[in-house]
Amino acid sequence: MYWEEHLETLPREAIEKIQFQRLKRLLCYVYENVPFYRQKFDEYGIKPEEFKEIEDIKKFPFTHKDDLRNSYPYNMFAVPLKKIVRIHASSGTTGQVTVVGYTKNDIEVWSNLMARTLVSCGVTEDDIVQNAYGYGLFTGGLGFHYGAEKIGATVIPMSGGNTKRQVRVMKDFKTTVLTCTPSYSLYLAEVAEEEGIDVEELNLRVGIFGAEPWSEEMRKEIEEKLHLRAHDIYGLSEVMGPGVAVECEERNGLHIFEDHFFVELINPQTGEYVKEGEVGELVITTLTKEGIPVIRYRTKDLVSLNYEPCPCGRHFVRMSKVLGRSDDMLIIRGVNVFPSQIEEILMNIEGTEPHYMIVVDRKDYLDVLEVHVEVNEKLFSDEMKKLQELERKIKEEIQSNLGISASVKLVEPKTLERFEGKAKRVIDKRKI
Ligand code: DLL
Numbered sequence: 166m167y168w169e170e171h172l173e174t175l176p177r178e179a180i181e182k183i184q185f186q187r188l189k190r191l192l193c194y195v196y197e198n199v200p201f202y203r204q205k206f207d208e209y210g211i212k213p214e215e216f217k218e219i220e221d222i223k224k225f226p227f228t229h230k231d232d233l234r235n236s237y238p239y240n241m242f243a244v245p246l247k248k249i250v251r252i253h254a255s256s257g258t259t260g261q262v263t264v265v266g267y268t269k270n271d272i273e274v275w276s277n278l279m280a281r282t283l284v285s286c287g288v289t290e291d292d293i294v295q296n297a298y299g300y301g302l303f304t305g306g307l308g309f310h311y312g313a314e315k316i317g318a319t320v321i322p323m324s325g326g327n328t329k330r331q332v333r334v335m336k337d338f339k340t341t342v343l344t345c346t347p348s349y350s351l352y353l354a355e356v357a358e359e360e361g362i363d364v365e366e367l368n369l370r371v372g373i374f375g376a377e378p379w380s381e382e383m384r385k386e387i388e389e390k391l392h393l394r395a396h397d398i399y400g401l402s403e404v405m406g407p408g409v410a411v412e413c414e415e416r417n418g419l420h421i422f423e424d425h426f427f428v429e430l431i432n433p434q435t436g437e438y439v440k441e442g443e444v445g446e447l448v449i450t451t452l453t454k455e456g457i458p459v460i461r462y463r464t465k466d467l468v469s470l471n472y473e474p475c476p477c478g479r480h481f482v483r484m485s486k487v488l489g490r491s492d493d494m495l496i497i498r499g500v501n502v503f504p505s506q507i508e509e510i511l512m513n514i515e516g517t518e519p520h521y522m523i524v525v526d527r528k529d530y531l532d533v534l535e536v537h538v539e540v541n542e543k544l545f546s547d548e549m550k551k552l553q554e555l556e557r558k559i560k561e562e563i564q565s566n567l568g569i570s571a572s573v574k575l576v577e578p579k580t581l582e583r584f585e586g587k588a589k590r591v592i593d594k595r596k597i
Contacts, residue, residue, distance in 0.1 A: 166414075167478075168284040168316065169277070172424055174478050180423050185219050187452035188427060192216050192225070195458055196245040201236060202460060222427070227436070227448065227461045233263040234401060241458050242266050249456055254302040255402040266456040267400050274312065274453055278408040278422055279312020285398040285413045285420070285477075286373050288342050289318030293368075295335055297345035297353070298376070299586050300324040304406025305376055309344050312408065318342070325349060325585035335367060342371045346381035347387060347395075348588035354390035355579070369393040375400070375407060377587045378487050378505050382512030386519045397486055403462055404449050410484055418471050418483025425453050428482065429461070430470050433491040441540040444469045446491055447484065454506055466489045495525055496589065497532045500569050504590050507536060510562045516544040516555050520581045527595040534571040537564070542578050 167173045175183070192213035194201040205226050206212065208512035215221060233241055242249065249266035256262050275571055288294065292314045298305030306324055313320045321338055323331055325345065328483065331353055334340065343350060350372060357364070375398035384395050399419050400407040409426055410419035414541045421428055430445035431438055437447035468484040475483060496502075504523055511517050518539040526533050536559065544551060552575055559573045582589075 166284050166287060166289075168281040173281065173285075173422065173481070174352075175480060177472075177480050180480060181573055183217065183424050184427050184452065188219070188222060188450065189213075189216055190245050191450070191452060191458060192460070193581070194245060199241060199458075201232065210413075222429070222450070222461070225460060227463050229463050230263065230403065230461050230465075231523060233459075235259040237261055238264040239266070241459075243367065244268060244455055251307075252302075253304045253307075253402055253406065255304075256302075263403060271405075271454055271456050274425065275308060275405055275408060276311040276315045278405070279308055280315040280424060281422065282398060282408045282411040283312050283316055283318070283373070284343075285479075286371055287394070287414060288313070288316065288371055288373075292318045292341045292343040292371070293339055294318045294344060294528045295321045295323055295331070295340040297325055297336070297343065297349060298322045298407075303586070304400070304402045305346075305586075307404040308408060309373075313342075313344075328352060328585070332360055332362055333503055335369070337462055338390045339368045340343070342373070343369055343391070343393065343552060344588055346376050346584070347374040347383055348584045349586065350374055350387050350391060350395075351383075352583040352585070353581075359409040364390070364392045367392070368577040371397065373398050373411075373553060378489065378510060380486075380505055380509045382509055385517055386512065389572070396400055399466075399484070399487065401464060401466075403459060404451055404464075405454065409449070410537065412583055413475065413479060415475055417475070417476050418485060420475070420477075420479050420481040420483055423481045425451070427452055428470070428484075429469070433463075433467075435467070437506065441472060442469055444488060458578075467491060493591070495523075495534075495593070496532050497525060497569050500567065502569065503536075506567060507563065508590075510566055511538055511559065514555070514558060516540055516551075517559070518578060520583070521590065522581055523591045523593070525593045526597060532595065534569060535574060536571050537574045537576055537581060539578050539581055540575050545578055 171229030196213045209226050210279045211224050231243045248268050250269050251267040254262045254264045296309045372393045372395040387395050396412045398411045400409040410421040412419050425448040429448040433446040446470050447466045449462050467488045521538040526534040556573045563571045
């Protein structure tokens with residue numbers, strides 16, 4: 166299903182033509198309106214007029230999160246504040262927040278892309294959307310809200326938290342679509358069970374989950390527990406918010422809305438392009454944003470790209486699920502490990518629950534990896550021998566798949582922290 170069929174089914178040549186025209190206009194726009202870009206282009210000795218074909222984009226400098234931080238709060242805006250109708254901000258894990266601003270037209274474009282997103286997941290005006298992404302400076306809540314209203318669905322603006330109330334509303338208001346982070350969806354499932362609500366009594370059919378990494382195994386868990394079809398959605402505040410890319414009904418990669426975002430995939434160390442199918446860092450240029458356009462923004466998100474046509478009829482490139490971030494890779498005794506790899510192993514082992522925490526520390530100059538994971542009720546009440554067996558199995562799988570030794574701590578069901586927004590799965594205690 167499409168929201169804007171003529172645009173969503175554009176052939177590749179037409180997409181590239183639009184991208185070229187928009188990039189050309191954009192480079193002049195930022196050179197004229199954002200002192201930061203003018204200065205940066207001048208330093209690189211490059212002028213917008215030198216952009217003559219798409220490949221010329223490589224001559225322009227990257228933009229980093231730090232550039233936005235250093236421009237706090239408004240120095241990267243391309244329009245006067247009176248033209249800005251909305252502010253959002255992303256907290257990030259380190260200190261300074263990044264602030265983004267939207268013009269009326271930016272909100273219109275964003276709402277449209279969120280409408281495309283919802284429709285491509287099969288949501289219609291007949292649906293009742295329980296929006297449990299946080300409302301506020303975070304882009305999730307309002308992003309989904311505007312898109313769902315645009316397609317005429319009924320929105321329940323729950324925001325995150327208040328979990329018991331969420332599950333009651335879910336049942337009483339006959340929610341059909343749930344939107345929240347994947348970790349929160351599992352928490353909702355758990356609380357529903359505690360409250361004596363049987364999933365069969367619910368009307369859920371679609372879930373649109375994102376804002377944090379999650380594995381295919383986690384998808385299976387969520388679908389089993391909530392009886393819905395789970396789609397992955399990707400986005401980031403610096404580029405717009407949710408609605409940059411989403412899985413269509415095929416769920417074989419996330420289509421990036423390339424008429425609004427130009428993407429490149431690079432080796433994060435060298436900045437060189439990686440080959441199609443290989444994993445690299447996603448770099449995004451916004452093609453239509455007025456408030457705070459970004460040129461070659463380094464997302465730090467690691468994905469692979471697939472340009473093959475999709476049976477859904479869209480020719481927009483598909484990105485894989487986010488496999489990790491170049492900055493959340495753990496180096497443990499020299500071995501590169503992504504938390505997502507540990508999650509995949511845990512989810513594939515019978516007896517564990519999808520709640521875990523990875524703790525890294527350094528003892529006597531050596532990195533130590535500890536994995537805390539909840540075991541399910543049934544196993545927990547079983548004999549010690551079975552628990553020891555499970556512990557041994559997890560250790561062995563981590564060793565054989567990742568090549569590192571880990572100590573495993575099995576914990577009682579429902580003892581690890583639950584999250585209402587983005588989950589935090591890693592505690593790195595090393596002081597390096
Ligand atoms: O998380 C926007 C969003 C809201 C996306 C709701 C989807 C749903 P930020 O808070 O700026 O924006 O965080 C952006 O979150 O660079 C990724 O590292 C991560 N991220 C977002 N979506 C996904 C996803 C929102 N589907 C950062 N899978 C991004 C994995 C994701 N990571």
